[in-house]
Amino acid sequence: MPGFTPDTAQTLGGHDWLVARRVAAAERLAAVTWPSTSEEIWRYSRIDDLDLERYQPRPADQRSLAVPVLDPGLVAKGVVVGDLADLDDPDTVDWFGTCSDASPDAFTLLHDAFVAGGAYVRVPPGVVVDEPLFFEHRVGGDGLASFPHTLLVVGEGAEVSVVDRFAAHGAPHLCDIVIELLVGDGARVRYVSVQEHGPETWQVGLQRAHVGRDASLHSSAVALGGDYARMRTESFLEGQGGESDLLAVYFGDSDQVLDFRTLQDHVAPHTRSDLLFKGAVEDQARSVYSGLVHLRESAQHARASQTNRNLVLTEGASAESIPNLEIEANDVHCSHASAVGPIDxxxxxxxxxxxxxxxxxxxxxxxxxxxxxxxxxxxxxxxxxxxxxxxxxxxxxxx
Amino acid sequence: MTTRLVIEGLHASVSGVEVLRGVDLEVASGEVHALMGPNGSGKSTLSHVVMGRDDYEVTAGSVTLDGTELLGLPTWRRAELGLFIAMQYPVAVPGVPVGVLLGAAVAGRGGDPGGVDAAVQREAARLEVPAEFLTRGVNDEFSGGEQKRMETLQLAVLEPRIALLDELDSGLDVDALRDLAQRVVALTRDSQLGVLAITHYARLLSELRPDRVHVLMSGRIVTSGGPELAQQLEQTGYEGLAAEFGVEELTVRPPEPADPFADPGF
Incomplete structure (x- = not known):
């Protein structure tokens, strides 16, 4: 049985750059201290229940990504969509890992060690893609671990909308996701992720956007499935005038745990970010929202808002809501709100x-x-x- | 067919304090009754007890609609049977526009919700409700006047048999008051709506022209009469009237609890 070893990382296929990255990550993985709920960022999570021994990496021969067919006019303009397993363009290979390397944890490292493919979109500067691009990540399988990846590289002034749907079924299944959104200067990106896993899927994921000057990201997450499903959602506003809207809808039932950690990280001045996460829980389900707005010293005139509201529909269900602010600049606008309660x-x-x-x-x-x-x-x-x-x-x- | 709402010997308490101390009142189709009284006399309590809000404990009496005992029935069943309340402080329901609300209400009665949108549009035009208030969640960030227009719109679309109007006049300017009162009067004429209008002020009554005026003090109706009673009240005030009827307390002490429908401010 192949385990989470450098040998397995070697045999998962793909171009040389991907194999090299995987093997390097797998070697580092051996030294990683696995997280526990004693760390603040894992508080309220179910990380202590995770038994990696129950899983093995999904074999490379199981391709599971449905890639949209691109309009020939867009192909002519240089738009590329495809599977990361086929990616060998040195200009864009360099982008891979930009976001996850900037916010690593044990699961991004595990992901890096065993990722075998994923969605890839590149939109050249100035090109507008009108119709949304839909990617279906049919990852899953009994006793397997899958590593879906999305890499979106949007050039200066370009526009695109992308929808990822993740549905992993299997008993048990571990789904370790990395979503990288590179929003170039003046670009406009709309991104939606829909998570409809089966009831025995464990998900741990990172979605991180790097937003350039005067660029905008509008991101929505829909989280409905999974046994335990965690997503870190981060927007890194590194260019002046950049903005991000982060939205989420979640609904947990039976004994699901839906776990969200967010970061609105303002680096550049005159940046704006809004966050609205709304969820409901029923039966014995639990949700966790823990979010940080970080206005760095360099982010003068930044505006940020953060709102999390939760409906608790039955007595056995519960929701945690922990908004946090870290403000280092002195001329900024910032607001946050959080609510947990039953139907009024x-x-x-x-x-x-x-x-x-x-x-x-x-x-x-x-x-x-x-x-x-x-x-x-x-x-x-x-x-x-x-x-x-x-x-x-x-x-x-x-x- | 004449519908009759009959309240007999109604006693009710909240938090152990008796706020209704034997109320008798009868409202029939096509009639307009005014219920007046000082703050804290139990007027709003009466409307919510009749409607079935579960914050109040009914300790004695009966409330019947055409002989059907309402006490013990849930609020929605009372509404189905033909009761309606226009609230003093209507509740905001974000994301539920009035058309969706009324569609569910009509479907719940076994009616065809297909005609609701047209009826809403018609009433909105008649009551001068701007289109944006039909698409937003009902009462969500509406002004007091907008809320009262929306309550009246719902009244007109649902066509209940008996309507309790709890201070329909509060928060309204004179023109809006006249518009809404005229719509209510038209419903009493055209649909034989029976009305129990709760108010502090005679102003509403000059528009509604009630058949009967009742004065509630300390949880009891101390006197009833024709429209002239409202005029007398304007001159003597509640204290003068209380002296005349030998009422020592105008209000129930402690007064009504903090209004559960007040805007919580978030």
Whole structure:
């Protein structure tokens, strides 16, 4: 049985650069101290339950990425989409790992040691891609660990929308994701990740964006599946005037744990970031939101907001919400808000006075709660399907 | 068919304090009744007890609609049977626009929600509700006046048999007050709506022209009469009236609890 060893890292295929990176990471992995809940960043997580011995790396011959077909006009303009396993363009190979190397942890290292492919998009400067690009990461498999990766390199003034869907099924399965969003100066990127794992999937992931001068990132995360599903979402505003909007919708049921760690890291002046994470938990599910807004000394005139709201729909469910600010600049605007609570009795009563039965009232209130985030999804077609999924989760509980 | 809301010997407590101390009142289709009284006399409590809010404990009496006992029924069933309340402080429900709310309300009654949008549009035009208030969550960041227009719009679309209007006049300017009162009057005429209008002030009543005026003090109706009673109140005030009827306390002590519908400020 191949384990998480340098030998396995060697045999997973791909071009030389990828193999070399993997082997180097696998060698470093042996010296890594595995995290535990005693570290603040892993507090409230289920990291202590993880038993890596239960998994082995997914074999390289199982390709699982559905890559969108690109319009020939865009190909002519130099837009490239594909699987990272096929990537051998030295200009862009250099970008691989830029974001994860800037925010490493044990799981990005594990990812680096065994990543065999992933989604790759490159948009040259000035090129506008109108239609969203959909990537389907059908990772999974009993007793396997998969390492989905997305690398998005968007040139100066370019525009693109990308949707990743991750669905890993298998008993048990470990899914270790890295998403790298490189948003060039003046570029506009809309990114959506949808996580609909099976109930026995463990996910640990990093999504990190580096946002250039006057560039904008609009990112939405939808998290619905998994046994334990953790995602770190980071935006690094390194160019003056850059901005990021980070949104998330999550809904946990049965005994799921959904775990979010966010970082809005303002380096450059006149940068703006907004964050709105909204979630619901029912049954015995738990959610964790822990986020930091970091306004560095160099980030004068920056504006940042951070909002996390949680609906706790049953007594056995719970949500943690921990917003944090670290402000080193003296001329900035910053706000944060966080809320955890059950469905509001007054709202339910109001709807009941109109003749709406309590179950239906709660369904309307929960859908309404998510409405502002769903309406801001950059790909409106996703909102309808998501509303139905959320309705199903609510009515399953109430029915 | 005439519908009759009959309140008999109603006693209710909140946090162990009796706030309704034997209320008798009857409202029939097409009639307009005004319920007046000083702050803390139990007016809002009466409307929520009739509607079935579970913060109050009913200790005696009955409330029937066409002979059906309402006490013990959940709020939504009372609404289905034809009761409606326009709240003093309507509750914001983010992400639930009024059309969605009314569609669910109509579907819940076994009606066809297909006609709701057109009815909402029609009433919005009649009540001068701007389009943006139809797309936003109901009452979400609405001003007091906008909320009262939206309550009246819901009243007109749902066409209940009996409506409790809890200070429909608060937060309204004179023109808005007239518009909303005229809509209510038209409903009493065209749909035989029965109205119990709660108010401090005679101003609303000059528009609504009630058939009967009742004065509530310390959880009891101390007197009832025709429209002239409201005019008398304007002159004597509640204290003068209390002296006339030998009422020592105007309000229940302690007064009504902090309003659960007040904007929590977030």
């Amino acid at each position: 009795d007054d709202q339910r009563y109001y709807l009941e006075t109109r003749g709406i039965a309590p179950d239906e009232a709660e369904r309307l209130i929960v859908l309404g709660f998510f409405d502002d985030v769903l309406n801001r999804l950059p790909v409106p077609a996703l909102a309808g399907a998501l509303r139905r999924t959320i309705e199903h989760k609510v009515s399953r509980l109430r029915g």
